[in-house]
Amino acid sequence: MMVGYSPRLTQLVTWCLMALSKTGRLVQVGTGEGKSCIVAMFAAFRVLEGQKVDIMSSSAVLANRDLKDWKEFFEKLKIKANCNVMKLEQDLKKCYKCPVVYGIVEQFAGDWLKQRFHKMDIFDQRKFQCAIVDEADSLMLDKSNHMVYLSTDMPALQHLDPLLALIWATANQYSKISSAITVGKKHLVPQILLDNVQSTRVDEFSILQIAENTGLLAKGGKRAALVICKTINHAEALKKALKDKGSSNKLYINNNMDNEAILKTKLEAGDVIIATNLAGRGTDLQVSDSVKAAGGLFVVQTFLPENARVEAQAFGRTARQGSPGSAQLIFCIEHLCRE
Structure with a gap:
């Protein structure tokens, strides 16, 4: 992917805005403009400044894909990069020793909970210094109600799922008008x-x-x-x-x-x-x-x-x-x- 690749003007301008920012910044880039390139370049910039970078993607597949696509780029800069998805505990420790870690927010949150509450030494001395959220609208809006739980010996509450699903499906078949009168079934x-x-x-x-x-x-x-x-x-x-x-x-x-x-x-x-x-x-x-x-x-x-x-x-x-x-x-x- 890196052979002969040259960043486009939109990517360079966006990178400059992010690099010059002294605080967090929310950047909106048009769909299809190459956000993964901007993310990789900015991550490399922060690592060269001496920081650890966590890149949070909207899915495990995209996290693995972006790591694969930009691994050669990081290697040319002598920067180690890894992905925290689907790894055993010993592999996670090796993963978080890398300056750049791709992954999903559920994995980052779950690993932090394990370190904090289960006293599992996952991060070692690594600290959260720079977080790049790819597809911020997906995390903040589409997945805003998602939660990460640590497993326990408490009786499983998932047995309530069929009942809750039935209640939701039934309620979702109807719509309400401003007068609070329930009207007919929805047609998809x-x-x-x-x-x-x-x-x-x-x-x-x-x-x-x-x-x-x-x-x-x-x-x-x-x-x-x-x-x-x-x-x-x-x-x-x-x-x-x-x-x-x-x-x-x-x-x-x-x-x-x-x-x-x-x-x-x-x-x-x-x-x-x-x-x-x-x-x-x-x-x-x-x-x-x-x-x-x-x-x-x-x-x-x-x-x-x-x-x-x-x-x-x-x-x-x-x-x-x-x-x-x-x-x-x-x-x-x-x-x-x-x-």
Whole structure:
């Protein structure tokens, strides 16, 4: 990755802002601008100043990926780097002796609790000096209610999980209006979309023609697509629905899974990746030259996002770092008409 690599202007400017800051700084970089490069450069800068650096990623897969991608960079600077994910106690001690440690916040928190309360010598003399949070919105917002517990001999409370799940599922089927009157059952956009895809009334050629006429698809070209669903169940249902459509579709539902085969292979024309929104976060899907010539990766979001941040994360999977691509929010209009 380091051979012939030159940081882009956005990356250099962002690094300068971080390096010149005397206190903590929150930096927003556009999706696809190469945050992992900025993080690696800033981590190296802090280590060369004599500090230990902890890099907190949004998932174990991304932490391992970034370490692998930038290990050669750190080695050229004679900086040791490691990852704290899925390690035994003796391996963790070796890991935390490195100046740069990639990992997930749950692992950092769990190791700190073990050191503090179980008196396990994990960190040795290492202190928290510099923390870099990659995907800060994921940690502060999406995972703000996540907690890390130390295991004990107390009777397991997980037996209550089925009851709590039933209560939540039941309550989630209804919505309230301002007058506090409970109205009808919700209709999920992905399920309605699936029903229409499976319907014999769908004219696939007409849909393709509309896409070409509106510029979403290059005339005569064939692209690769990323379809983003709200939940794992919806992603699995859509994969099943498309199974007989002739597309080469792959299921990528969790960014804590080992999806290296999907991420390393360039997508060819006609390939379809079906993912959840969280699985798509931070991933950089590669496409073939023929797909780029046809307009690049086409992203389809099958649900109404809760806010602009979620929409930007989804649409940011394409047109990254100057490459072509487009995105579209697609849902059934009947959903808006049903009570």
